[in-house]
Amino acid sequence: MSERACGRRGRSFGRDRKGSILAILGVALPVLVMLAFGTVEYGTLLHRRATLQTAVDEGVLAAGNMLKLANTLDPVVIAAATHVIAQRAATPPDRSATISVRVLDRRTSVEAQVEETVPSLMGRLMNLPNTTIVVQAKSQLVGALRLCLLALDDQTRDAFLLQKSAQVTATTCSLYSNSRHASGLAGRHDATARAASICSAGGFDGSKASFQPSPVTGCPSLGDPLKDRAPPRAETCISVPAWLNPKGQAGNTVTESGSLDPGTYCGGLTVTDTAVVTLRPGIYVIKDGPLLVTKSASISGQGVGFYFMGNRGGMLLGKKTTISLTAPVSGPMAGLLMMEERTVVDPRPLAVDLTEALPPPPAPVEAPPMREYRIISDNARTMLGTIYLPAGRLIIDSSKPVADQSAYTVIVARMIHLYEGPNLVLNADYAGTSVPVPPGVGPRTGTIALAR
Incomplete structure (x- = not known):
């Protein structure tokens, strides 16, 4: 091959971007996929946290209202909060959740906490740990129900x-x-x-x-x-x-x-x-x-x-x-x-x-x-x-x-x-x-x- 022919082939190769684009996509695509998954998963976690927070809020408010009744026993108050939280949270079967409720301050307040382990979609793909969501709330009886x-x-x-x-x-x-x-x-x-x-x-x-x-x-x-x-x-x-x-x-x-x-x-x-x-x-x-x-x-x-x-x-x-x-x-x-x-x-x-x-x-x-x-x-x-x-x-x-x-x-x-x-x-x-x-x-x- 002549020197002139070699030059033309070299200049043609330099102008062809297909190979470089494929190379860039090969590197960037996994990153883009991870970003997409991360965005979806982050939004899902935020929504789940909000759901759990609402459940805990409603639970302590329901239990707080039970404190207004002077003859209500602590186990009844705790059961009321636990029932409401579990019902509102509706934890899926593939997750584990722990609900803890306490009656405090001489029976004038109720404190509750929920810990829920949420399986990570990215974790399944990349062997990453699951995410644990922790939410809590407290209701306080102000005054004294008849x-x-x-x-x-x-x-x-x-x-x-x-x-x-x-x-x-x-x-x-x-x-x-x-x-x-x-x-x-x-x-x-x-x-x-x-x-x-x-x-x-x-x-x-x-x-x-x-x-x-x-x-x-x-x-x-x-x-x-x-x-x-x-x-x-x-x-x-x-x-x-x-x-x-x-x-x-x-x-x-x-x-x-x-x-x-x-x-x-x-x-x-x-x-x-x-x-x-x-x-x-x-x-x-x-x-x-x-x-x-x-x-x-x-x-x-x-x-x-x-x-x-x-x-x-x-x-x-x-x-x-x-x-x-x-x-x-x-x-x-x-x-x-x-x-x-x-x-x-x-x-x-x-x-x-x-x-x-x-x-x-x-x-x-x-x-x-x-x-x-x-x-x-x-x-x-x-x-x-x-x-x-x-x-x-x-x-x-x-x-x-x-x-x-x-x-x-x-x-x-x-x-x-x-x-x-x-x-x-x-x-x-x-x-x-x-x-x-x-x-x-x-x-x-x-x-x-x-x-x-």
């Missing part, structure tokens, strides 16, 4: 029920149903409930009701906050003085105005006609019969507690009656306006003249028989204290406000049913009275603050 109503039945439909325009107003305290039934908490026919918080261990049936705020479902069961409260003792039976029953009606019946002494009233106690009765301070044991206030009768008393015993126990406060009662400030029923024997073998329905009362509401679905305590009175505005009926059904079907003039009212009953159109007002002004709040309910209120 439990003002608790339906204890843990499995029955409509354990706490409002219907026919019934209302509950409890803007500074909480409403709670322990029933795990899908309709354990129910509001029907334009019923209304307003509270600081509303919680159901099961579900909520309220398509035609207005509950504010919306009830939280799937809450842990609280149990009976007053289960360790010792009952008063029944003493020797006493009778209504003859001058309070000049018509000679059977049993412990009061038909004339006057004062009544505390004691054990065997066979029950009836106040009727136009009698205006003042109850002297003390404990009234209503044994083997109901407490009946009917027609246009009136009862009032300060420092008064009722204890119901026997299968025939129960209560009816008639529509035209006037009721004004305040619980004792000391003694075995301090803070308790009403309490019943915890066990009942064969409860009997109230035997009352239906001309004095609305027809009884239907029996609860799938529920065993129980004592019934019925408030129909349109003038029962002072009922200050705690109503504790662990084996009973409280029925309120008046058409006027109930307990609205009480500094505070707490209700703990097996089942709680409101019919017709009452407005049950549950105040929580504990400082406005000398009547103590039984330990396990009341005054633990506040707001939950979130910190990370």
Whole structure:
């Protein structure tokens, strides 16, 4: 080959860029692929971290709200947070996650942390280690929630029920149903409930009701906050003085105005006609019969507690009656306006003249028989204290406000049913009275603050 030909070939090779481009691509392509994978993986990790952070935030807030309830145990609080976090995080099966929750600061805060190991796509290609995401959050109870109503039945439909325009107003305290039934908490026919918080261990049936705020479902069961409260003792039976029953009606019946002494009233106690009765301070044991206030009768008393015993126990406060009662400030029923024997073998329905009362509401679905305590009175505005009926059904079907003039009212009953159109007002002004709040309910209120 001539020198001139060699020169032309050399210049042609120098002008051909194909070989150099292929060489550059061979070096750069792996880098570009790694950058693309890295960008995708970084975005995926950021999104996963945000998801986990949201789960932890919601978990500690849910648990923090449980701290508002004075009788909630630490394991229940921890279980609530763990359940919410696990549900919201939804960790895929190819990953491992650890959830740790602690109750701190004398039960005023909840701290949670999640560690999740995320397999790396690049790690699979290049044998790199996996990535561990760690997120945490803490909720703090600021202030101190008030439990003002608790339906204890843990499995029955409509354990706490409002219907026919019934209302509950409890803007500074909480409403709670322990029933795990899908309709354990129910509001029907334009019923209304307003509270600081509303919680159901099961579900909520309220398509035609207005509950504010919306009830939280799937809450842990609280149990009976007053289960360790010792009952008063029944003493020797006493009778209504003859001058309070000049018509000679059977049993412990009061038909004339006057004062009544505390004691054990065997066979029950009836106040009727136009009698205006003042109850002297003390404990009234209503044994083997109901407490009946009917027609246009009136009862009032300060420092008064009722204890119901026997299968025939129960209560009816008639529509035209006037009721004004305040619980004792000391003694075995301090803070308790009403309490019943915890066990009942064969409860009997109230035997009352239906001309004095609305027809009884239907029996609860799938529920065993129980004592019934019925408030129909349109003038029962002072009922200050705690109503504790662990084996009973409280029925309120008046058409006027109930307990609205009480500094505070707490209700703990097996089942709680409101019919017709009452407005049950549950105040929580504990400082406005000398009547103590039984330990396990009341005054633990506040707001939950979130910190990370």
